[in-house]
Amino acid sequence: MVGDPEARAEQALTAKPRSRIGLFLPFGLLLALVVLWSAGWFFIRDRAAREMDSWIAREAAAGRAWTCADRSLGGYPFRIELRCASLKLARSDGGFTLGPVTALVQIYQPRHGLLMAQGPFHVDQGDLSADVTWKALEGSFHGASGGFVRASLVVDEPKGSVRGAGPEPIDFATKHLELHARPTPGRFEKDGAVDVSLRAAQVLLPVIDAFVGSAAPADLALDATVNRATVLRTGPVPQELEAWRQADGSLDLTMLSFAKGDRRLQARGTLDIDEAHRPAGQLDLRAAGLESIVGQIMGQRMGAEKGALIGNLVGQFLGGIRRQDREPDAPAEGERRAGDPALKPLPPLRLADGRLMLGPFPIPNLRLPVLY
Numbered sequence: 001m002v003g004d005p006e007a008r009a010e011q012a013l014t015a016k017p018r019s020r021i022g023l024f025l026p027f028g029l030l031l032a033l034v035v036l037w038s039a040g041w042f043f044i045r046d047r048a049a050r051e052m053d054s055w056i057a058r059e060a061a062a063g064r065a066w067t068c069a070d071r072s073l074g075g076y077p078f079r080i081e082l083r084c085a086s087l088k089l090a091r092s093d094g095g096f097t098l099g100p101v102t103a104l105v106q107i108y109q110p111r112h113g114l115l116m117a118q119g120p121f122h123v124d125q126g127d128l129s130a131d132v133t134w135k136a137l138e139g140s141f142h143g144a145s146g147g148f149v150r151a152s153l154v155v156d157e158p159k160g161s162v163r164g165a166g167p168e169p170i171d172f173a174t175k176h177l178e179l180h181a182r183p184t185p186g187r188f189e190k191d192g193a194v195d196v197s198l199r200a201a202q203v204l205l206p207v208i209d210a211f212v213g214s215a216a217p218a219d220l221a222l223d224a225t226v227n228r229a230t231v232l233r234t235g236p237v238p239q240e241l242e243a244w245r246q247a248d249g250s251l252d253l254t255m256l257s258f259a260k261g262d263r264r265l266q267a268r269g270t271l272d273i274d275e276a277h278r279p280a281g282q283l284d285l286r287a288a289g290l291e292s293i294v295g296q297i298m299g300q301r302m303g304a305e306k307g308a309l310i311g312n313l314v315g316q317f318l319g320g321i322r323r324q325d326r327e328p329d330a331p332a333e334g335e336r337r338a339g340d341p342a343l344k345p346l347p348p349l350r351l352a353d354g355r356l357m358l359g360p361f362p363i364p365n366l367r368l369p370v371l372y
Contacts, residue, residue: 037077038076038077041076041077041107044080044107045073045076045080048073048080048082049073052082059234062235063091063092063235063236064089064090064091064234064235065088065089065090065091066087066088066089067086067087067088067089067090068082068084068087068101069084069085069086069087069088070083070084070085071083071084075104077107078106078107078108079104079105079106079107080104080105080107081102081103081104082101082102082103082104083100083101083102084100084101084102085100086098086099086100086101087101087117089234091235091236092236093125093126093236093237093238094123094124094125094126095123095124096121096122096123096124097121097122098117098119098121099117099118099119099120099121100117100118101115101116101117101118102115102116102117103115103116111142111143111144112140112141112142112143113140113141113143114138114139114140114141115138115139115140115141116137116138116139117137117139118137119132119133119134119137120132120133121133121160125237126164126237127164128162128163128164128165129162129163129164130160130161130162130163131160131161132158132159132160133158133159133160134155134156134157134158134159135156135157136154136155136156136157137153137154137155137156137158138153138154139151139152139153139154140152146189147183147188147189148182148183149182149183150180150181150182151180151181151182152178152179152180152181153177153178153179153180154176154177154178154179155174155176155177155178156175156176157173157174157175157176158173158174158177159171159172159173159174160172160173168207170205170207171205171206171207172203172204172205173203173204174200174201174202174203174204175201175202175203175217176199176200176201176202177198177199177200177201178197178198178199178200179196179197179198180196180197180198181194181195181196181197182194182195183195184225187225188230191227191228192227192228192229192230192231192247193225193226193227193228193229194225194226194229194230195223195224195225196222196223196224196225196226197222197223197224198220198221198222199220199221199222200219200220200221201217201219202217202218202219203217203218203219203220204217204218205218212260212261212263213263214260214261214262214263216260216261217260218258218259218260219257219258219259219260220257220258221255221256221257222253222255222256222257223253223254223255223256224251224252224253224254224256225251225252225254226249226251227248227249227250227251227252228244228247228248228249228250229244229249231243231244231247231249232244237372238372241273241277241371241372242277242372244273245272245273245277248272249272249273250270250271250272250281251270251271251272251281252269252270253267253268253269253270253271253283254268255267255268256268256283261289262288262289263287263288263289264287264288264289264342264343265285265286265287265288266285266286266287266343267283267284267285267286267349268283268284269281269282269283269284269348269349270282271283271351273371274352274353276354276370277370277371277372278351278354278368278369278370278371279351279368279369279371280351280352281350281351282348282349282350282351283348283349283351284345284348284349285345285346285347285348285349286343286344286345286346287343287344287346288342288343288344346358346359347359347360347361351368354367354368355367355368356368
């Protein structure tokens with residue numbers, strides 16, 4: 001009978017035991033995945049190390065010696081992380097040293113790189129040298145096939161000193177600095193053009209305080225396009241600048257803005273390098289507080305009252321010259337674009353043959369330097 005206890009017991013004894021493979025299968029698959037992932041990570045790490053060694057060898061053959069002290073590659077399991085106790089570049093015209101550096105990429109985003117660096121930073125370039133420190137420095141790079149999508153650098157509280165540009169060191173400090181670059185849409189492949197945006201907040205530069213007549217912190221903004229930027233490499237600066245010049249490189253200033261207290265300046269235009277290796281080009285200027293700047297400079301030589309009078313006369317004179325170049329009732333082009341009537345249009349600033357010309361007037365006792 002079906003309900004007989006003895007029959008049920010006999011059936012249980014003769015039945016085959018159930019397989020438990022299904023219970024352990026997920027754990028086995030997980031273990032296999034971990035093993036494969038680990039093998040893949042170590043393969044990628046070793047390949048990255050070989051690529052790095054090859055790149056360093058190519059740079060050394062080109063005269064650029066890179067040194068990553070105490071180099072290590074880690075980041076298991078999801079990223080490749082390069083650490084250097086210090087980073088150094090040495091080449092014929094100078095070089096730099098940098099404190100601890102960490103660079104990393106995620107395994108699942110190999111074209112997105114991140115950089116963190118600590119100071120101090122020391123650089124030598126010809127007769128110039130500089131030392132810089134900061135509170136925090138972070139960079140990022142989004143790569144793409146045949147180029148890049150975006151590169152950024154953000155620095156908190158950089159400060160330092162430049163020596164060799166004059167009899168005294170030039171000290172500087174900034175609360176916050178950001179630099180961003182991207183390929184210029186529609187022009188990167190054809191012209192090698194790169195858009196650059198720079199923002200520096202609360203810049204302290206004591207060397208210009210007496211010239212401007214204000215010790216207030218300055219704010220700097222720059223939006224520009226660097227044409228033929230793709231020809232630039234990591235070679236000596238004179239070599240790279242000459243290659244850029246011969247490739248018809250130029251800098252298109254969409255907007256350069258400088259504000260220091262009630263003194264403000266805006267500039268637009270194009271700059272390049274002439275055959276004598278000097279800056280060349282033309283800038284359209286608009287300014288506020290020009291009278292104060294001129295009065296401050298002349299006041300140091302002729303007294304405060306005469307300096308203020310000359311400043312007012314110069315401001316009115318330059319403004320009158322610019323107004324003659326347009327219809328009497330038409331607003332200046334810069335006024336229409338910037339929408340700030342407090343900024344007065346000035347004559348164009350021309351850089352040619354090593355001279356600076358403000359409108360038709362050369363600026364005396366001022367020669368443009370040879371860059372290299």
